[in-house]
Amino acid sequence: MKIIVSEIPEEGIELDLTEDIRDDVIRIASPVHASLKIEKRASEVLVTGEISGEVKLQCSRCLKNFSVNIKSPVEVVYHPADAVGRDENYELQSDELDMGFYRNDTLDTDELLKEQLLLNVPMKPLCSPECKGICPKCGTDLNAAQCNCGFSEIDPRLKVLEQLLKRKE
Ligand SMILES: [Zn+2]
Ligand SMILES: [Zn+2]
Structure with missing residues (x-):
């Protein structure tokens, strides 16, 4: 949905959105819901509210798909x-808020929802905090079975520590 910034009324706009959104970076299971309040403050647009949606991810340890x-x-x-690019003295002073840019007097709520979902996707998704991952040697899914390769799921940094401790003994 496109919002014409100059047409946002004084009292703002309240939106309840249910949108099908596609993205190349993350797989979004539709639809995405959002309730937003859009207000104009001078040349800035303030968007507040809440978004909810389902995102399909791949576990960074066992490569399983989950949502x-x-x-x-x-x-x-x-x-x-445009104004930010033109005016060197334009001040961006929204420290505590997320910041975005609109062009040609238009705010695209699809883009907004996409960005907000992306912001909340974990960098290293895990299907479960206890996921044991895949054995790097034989490829066994260690959540489902055990193998005999002897790879423990100890964090490599801990492993160094473990070796240091062993040396001391
Ligand atoms: Zn996993
Ligand atoms: Zn193995």
Whole structure:
């Protein structure tokens, strides 16, 4: 959905969105829900509310596909990209909020929802905090079976520590 910034009324706009959104980076299971309040403050646009959606991820340890429900508050200030580029003295002063840019007097809520979902996707997704991963040698899914390769799931940094401790003994 596209919002014309100059047409946002004084009292703001309240939106309840249910959108099908596609993205190349993350696989979003549709639909995505959001309830947003969009307000204009001088040339900036303040967007607050909440977003929820389901994202399909691949576990970074065992490579299994799984999905997570993301539910997150939204609080973004959009600045006019043209003015920011033109005016060196334009001040970006929204420290505590997410920041975005709009172009040509238009704010695209699909982009907004996408960005907000992306922000909340874990960098190293895990199907479960206890996921044991895959044996690097034989490829066995260690959640389902054990193998005899002797790879423990100790963090490599801990392993160094373990060796140091052994040496001391
Ligand atoms: Zn896993
Ligand atoms: Zn193995």
